[in-house]
Amino acid sequence: MAITKMKRLEIVGLNNERKRLIEYLQRCGVVDISDSREEGLESRETATVISQLDQYMSSASEALDILRPYSQAKGGMFYIRPEISADNYAATSGEMAEITALVSEVIKLRKQREKNREDIASYEATIRSLEPYKMLDIPLGTKTVGKVNIRIGTLDGEWDEERLWKVFNDAEIQDVYFEILSKDCQQTAVFVMYHNDAAKRVEPVLAGINLLAPPINTVGKTPLEYSEELRARCEALKNEYEDGEIRIKELATNKGKIELFYDKLSLRREKYNTLARVGITENAFFVSGYIPEKAGEKLLPELEKQFIVSAELIEPDVEEDVPKAFENNAFVSPVEGITSDYSMPSSHDVDPNPIMAFFYYFFFGMMFSDAGYGLILMIVCGLLGFGSFMEKDKRRAYKMFFFCGVSTTFWGIMYGSFFGDMIATVSKTFGDGSVAFTPILMDPVQKPLQLLIMSVAFGLVHILTAIATKFYMTWRDGDKFAAICDSGFWFVLLFGLAVFAGGMALGIKILETVGLVMLIGSAAGLILTQGRNQKNPIMKLFGGILSLYDITSYVGDILSYSRLMALGLATGVIASVINVLGSLGGDSVVGMIAFIAISIFGHALNFAINMLGAYVHTNRLQYVEFYQKFYEGGGKKYKPFGFNTKYFRFKN
Amino acid sequence: MMNLGMFFALLGVAFAVVFSGMGSSKGVGIASEAGAAVIADDPGKFGKLLILQLLPGTQGLYGLIVGVMVMLNIGVLGGEPVADTVVGLQYLCGCLPIAFSGYFSARAQGRVCATGVNLVAKRPEESSKAIVSASLIELYALLGFIVSFLVVINI
Structure with missing residues (x-):
């Protein structure tokens, strides 16, 4: 559970094996190859090959666009790309010739059909403008x-x-x-x-x-004769147009071949892109890249067995900009995408995902907060995330929403919300009103103030966790004094504030006193230490006092968690409004049908809008309130050189 | 029996629903115009853009919630009719925060979302940053909503 440990892989070998080695690395798909040109080495120029490949690829994708409407639509989220053995991933020259001819025929057909259509339109316009003169028996x-x-x-x-x-x-x-x-x-x-x-x-x-x-010359024929002739020409063009379509339909059966060709070219393109990063001398070449430690230890003996090379794994320097990847368990890994959307960790960062995951699910549930919606989310996303309806890489987000759904269901039960107050409404409208879903914790509409306090309290916990993480990071890096002054005091101060407020609210004198002592003590600590980088003693004191001003930003951050209450309320109240609207038909067959129709439509809408809200605001709480406190970010993402293709999956 | 108090309370409902609704319409409108231009070039981005287009729509919902809460209290959808003018004015005051914070935040959010749409058009992988930027404004609508809600529910 952490940031994956990376090693630097350095390979030196002879030029005659260079291409084969790069192909081998591509098939392994574990090395993120660095650019050796940055280290001042010469490299082979591959830009011309790449631009040629780009041309082929863009024609192929143009042809695929043309063929798309004529073949059975593949794609969409449930489309699983077919697997193909990686053994012959390079396009043969015969294949190359065949597909290039195919592609250019498709493009030519399209151009010809476009021209046909334009000509037909212009002839038809001429025929129309000849219409007034058709009585005339001499040429126009x-x-x-x-x-x-x-x-x-x-x-x-x-x-x-x-x-x-x-x-x-x-x-x-x-x-x-x-x-x-x-x-x-x-x-x-x-x-x-x-x-x-x-x-x-x-x-x-x-x-x-x-x-x-009229701007028409009927070249020696009467207007009637001339328009007859044009009609005949139009007819011929229309036939050609239709024939073109038939031919394109025929060619569309080869779409799969073109797709495969496209993928093969894109793999080759990636290979040449990487070859340009390989440093060369007259007889030897040099490749360096980053590889996860475990994968590296497996790859190294294989390399030495198959090639005459010298390869070694090196511990990267602290200052090196090593690409980052996360490695977490099934509960935490789904939120990795949320973190990498923000930024990959820097070399100083700890992996924030394990802490963040818990809060993410927790807050999402609090904002979406409906057992009915939660169950739907759980079932749908559980199936999509853990079933095999989709490709593995696409499942991650659904796994995340599955856990969010679990939390949503939990909070729905806490708040007594199942499609809002549907159970009570149904019971009241169609029965005797005796059944209702009683909240375990509180009904948000009845006790909004308590909910607000609870939201802010959770916010405080979230922010204290962030400060504690910062404390740990600074402490671990050896600057223990700074850890205590910059994070420790703030932690105590905010915690003291909470204790003090809690004591006041509950009327417990002891808590109030303890809180006040913590407040004053930590504030004094801050005043004394926060100006320590200033040379002038007066500025030292002044800097310390000024730092207390940061309290406003902390309080602002904590109050920002009131959204947990607001969005939680929004889900429940809108759901209840839908139920009220639905039950207006009263206790009759028509009323029941109206109830079902309004419920399905209304709850679907509420589900969509509030899930969007919960998602957006959970992200924001993590990015703005949480990560700002300790997470540096700015790292590079680990992108191994391998088989990244569009239409097929190449398997070793 | 309609009295002045009832009138003010209903005026409050109208304020909450109309202003936040106006703001949201404007905001969603601005964002969707920008979105449509991008979708014309690349229909595949529709899903990503939909989120940005919908974000300024939430203010209208907050206004609706406050409006409904008032109606639930003043005898339109439940509760007792408003007895006197002062109580009616209290409801009206309670509705003002979401009316105005909703109106202005939705419009501003619409503009941020429109720029976000352009960001997504150029760099689709950065869409979550555009969404978070838009959510920075949403907070102020939420604050207005919370205050309105607390006032209305405690009258």
Whole structure:
């Protein structure tokens, strides 16, 4: 139960074995390989290989995106990736060629289908805009026939022959012929014909009424013929579009192959990434990395057996930035994720998880605090976390919520809450009201003040634990004086404050006196020691007095635990409101159906919102109130070089 | 019989529910707008973003709880009707803390969540930090809620 003990593994070998050794390390998946370039060694440049692999991978993932809708959906939280033997994890050149061809065909098909779709849309638009001219029996774009000028175009608004004649008559023009081809309320298509001699008089009139020629040339065919031709072309394109889809569907059966290919490339990419970290000289290479002690002792003889290398395990220096991993029992390990989300421990830190786990479950339960919700959480997350519905790595969070569920159920029983006051409501509405779920500890709504005091008291315990941990850490590092002054006095002061307050509240004089003595004594200690880094004696005293000001931040932190009460109340009261709403239908069949419907919907909503609240605020209490007091953080996470893949799991 | 006391108590209910609800609507709105933009690019982040989008919603619930507690005491959902104006005003006062702390904290929290959404868009692994940042504001809504609750329940 602690932070895993790491050793530094150093390997020196001959260049001809370098690649094989790195592959071997990748299969073992236990070494977090450091960058030898940082130690001033030369290394092999692999950036070009990696960028090439990146290109292949991005095409492959593009192809997979295209194929996804056509194959049975895999994925989601319950999808367990298939296992595959790691023996042939490198892609063969035949496979490489085959899959690359497949991938580029898929991408080409998609591009072609996109183009088809665009072309179809543009042809259809043309067909639509030819619609007003379909009566016309000469090609659009015809300008002259002999000495006759022809103008075809549209006018804004609805025109009839009378209106058009009026315009020409107003301009005193008689020698013009026109036909209205089609009209609707927005535009009118017209055909106008006039002799060359009349052009000078007619054209200004046509410009005046804004006759616009359509931007289409029907290349020697009548509009009707031309749109028939376009329709035929559209039909052909549509067929091509559909054929493309059929072909993509066929190719989708190969999706698994592409996924495997992608995984293999990503493994190779990781290998080359690591190869770049290996230091080389003319004939030899040097690898260093961190490895958990136990794994290292197993790996070392294997290395020496299989390779001609010199390998040794070295105890890292205190100052070295060793990557960190946690090792805890089943009760504690689920919360490791919460800690690593905050920060990995520094070399000075102790593993905070064992202490934190207990408080985490405890506070979560206090805030969610309903036996019904707790049971649901326990059953669902218990199945997900401890069953085999999911991959191992994904189960951890559910294990955590299982323990949270246990605690929630416990607090629900303490507060007498089972889906709020559902039992009492059901009994009152549909029975004689004799049954109710009596709280063991207290009913939060009846005794909110006691609950508030209890919450703050638990907060004090939490914070005192944090200060005690800090005390232990400083003491262990050898600075015993600082441990007593910086943590010890504060511990006594806060504890004294609690004893004093408890004595006052309960009216016990002795406690009050003891508390007061502890308060004054520790405050004096703080005043005398907190300014010890100052040189000037007056500043020493001043620094000491000023340090007492920190009491406000401690009190603020402790009061922050009032959220334990507020969120606990929120769950219970909202649940009760839902029950009240549900029971409004009264004691009848309809009332019962309404009760069930409202309960299911309402409690589901309350469950979701309050679980979110409990989760968020438990995290906050751990991060802000607890970790701030002693946990330094800032460590690096242990990320062993191995098989990190997306679609398959490679097993040795 | 409706008297002035009853009116003030119900006004209190309205204050608690309306203001905290307004704040939450605004807050969830701001966060969800930011969330939708990110989801447009990467629908897979929906789950992570949902938490941030919902966080400013809790204030509305606190207001609802206080409102319901008042209603349970003044004869709307149970209890005895308010007898005189002073008691009604007391209920009104009791509702003010959650009304205002709820309104302002939810709005501020909405903005923090919106920035949190951007943080998650760039670095999904840091989502818990965004969530904790948002919860820093939540405390003040909780404090308002506690005071409102204690006042209402002790009248």
